Amino acid sequence: YIVSHDLRSPLVSIVGFSSEVQYDVETILAESNTTMFSVQDRERLETIIPESLNFINKAAEKMEGLITNILELSRIGRRRIDFELVNSAEIVDKNLKALAYQLDKVSVVTRNLPELNSDELALEQIFGNLLGNAVKFLQNNRVGEIEIWAEKEKDYWHFFVKDNGCGIAEKDIPHVFEIFRRLGEKDVLGEGMGLTYVQTLVRRLGGRIQCESVLGVGTTFSFSLPVT
Numbered sequence: 001y002i003v004s005h006d007l008r009s010p011l012v013s014i015v016g017f018s019s020e021v022q023y024d025v026e027t028i029l030a031e032s033n034t035t036m037f038s039v040q041d042r043e044r045l046e047t048i049i050p051e052s053l054n055f056i057n058k059a060a061e062k063m064e065g066l067i068t069n070i071l072e073l074s075r076i077g078r079r080r081i082d083f084e085l086v087n088s089a090e091i092v093d094k095n096l097k098a099l100a101y102q103l104d105k106v107s108v109v110t111r112n113l114p115e116l117n118s119d120e121l122a123l124e125q126i127f128g129n130l131l132g133n134a135v136k137f138l139q140n141n142r143v144g145e146i147e148i149w150a151e152k153e154k155d156y157w158h159f160f161v162k163d164n165g166c167g168i169a170e171k172d173i174p175h176v177f178e179i180f181r182r183l184g185e186k187d188v189l190g191e192g193m194g195l196t197y198v199q200t201l202v203r204r205l206g207g208r209i210q211c212e213s214v215l216g217v218g219t220t221f222s223f224s225l226p227v228t
Contacts, residue, residue, distance in 0.1 A: 084120065
């Protein structure tokens, strides 16, 4: 948390001085006679320097996003967990309603979702990320199918979120929970943080999570939470 927070200080300086350089270039061009510069120098002032500054600012924006995500992961890891009786079926239904506009032609099946002692907000975020991913990676060439269910085994509830989307290559499965690791189609929006958040939350609840997937067939995420 401290490292992430302190990274913002030099980043602010980079963005600030970049803006100063941009302002100086614009001022020079506005206040100077065009005949003062050679063609090459004018090209530098009008095109090359502004383009370079734009690259700097884009990189700084990306860095700001990465820092924000790391800080959010830190907060998740430190947030107080409050256990209470929650209805997982209602939590799933709430998340599905939020995704309703993307589920118009998708078959969604839910079954055997229990009440259990857990942290409601954490469970909402877990299902929200897993269902969001399931929808995001469905394929246009076939009807989307998503299944959500739970099974009880001794002292654990096992939850499953299964889709028939694009799937994940076998070599990538061990890396799905790594920070900033994006898998699948690169044109799909995301920063590679969702599953890292999910793993952190599941662990905070005393559970574990795993992924099974076949490329081109679909993916199943399953997480287990203790019965308390």
